[in-house]
């Protein structure tokens with residue numbers, strides 16, 4: 001069967017844990033045909049982002065036009081955009097109807113602290129998003145206030161949804177269920193995200209996986225949402241699937257030793273990494289919206 005085409009518009013991570021490389025791995029793992037528009041090249045490993053080189057906006061437009069003429073996507077995700085000119089180029093394509101089922105992951109700063117984007121660029125694209133997936137820090141930067149506990153995450157999701165995207169997931173991979181920063185190696189109450197559907201906010205909770213190999217969780221999450229939208233899921237189901245997928249990909253990589261910093265997820269061995277069976281990351285689902293489980297399409 002011909003797979004649906006899914007496009008990622010993002011930066012290159014030379015270490016392949018995040019960015020274009022992670023997105024394409026997620027697409028392959030979930031059975032869709034991935035295409036890519038490169039917005040920037042980073043010199044990056046598991047420890048740091050050493051250099052960033054932006055692709056000119058005209059070249060981003062050329063990639064978008066060339067691809068969408070021949071391989072029109074069924075769903076699209078954006079990651080690192082770099083500057084506002086690149087965001088304008090992508091927004092132009094969205095306005096022209098070339099980027100259906102658009103998932104915007106507002107990448108601003110890497111885990112290691114490097115700046116990968118600006119709020120102004122994100123703001124230009126958010127009105128065209130079907131789904132936006134900011135983490136707590138990104139939501140805070142866009143809204144201009146702190147977003148700490150789950151109540152504030154829910155409120156931030158509601159506020160961002162009122163300003164453009166139909167659905168917003170504020171992710172909290174770095175906090176436990178009661179909103180305390182984790183930071184250590186212990187499992188707390190769960191990795192909690194807040195999904196605003198436009199009418200309500202649902203808290204999605206899966207086990208928090210204690211691992212250093214967590215580089216690229218945000219990229220992988222948004223890529224999985226886009227893949228599942230292309231396969232026909234409704235947004236809440238796509239989001240629930242993506243959360244489960246990331247949990248399993250984190251579990252799959254717990255024993256990996258790739259690089260000396262924050263290593264990548266195991267994007268491919270997720271279908272046999274059952275959450276709850278993974279050491280201290282016991283199941284703590286509550287209040288979550290669950291779609292069909294990842295194992296339904298696992299290889």
Ligand SMILES: Nc1ncnc2c1ncn2[C@@H]1O[C@H](COP(=O)(O)OP(=O)(O)O)[C@@H](O)[C@H]1O
Nearest residue numbers: 135171172173191207208209217218221243246
């Ligand atoms: N250690 C972890 N254990 C379980 N889930 C996690 C962990 N880290 C991140 N996640 C999940 O991964 C997804 C991406 O979130 P997050 O890591 O907050 O994004 P970002 O990489 O943009 O900071 C969310 O569903 C989040 O809950």
Ligand SMILES: Cc1ncc(COP(=O)(O)OP(=O)(O)O)c(N)n1
Nearest residue numbers: 011012018019111215216217218219
């Ligand atoms: C090229 C590139 N794009 C995005 C990121 C950040 O990835 P993300 O998944 O949002 O973040 P972490 O999970 O690594 O915090 C990146 N580093 N490089």
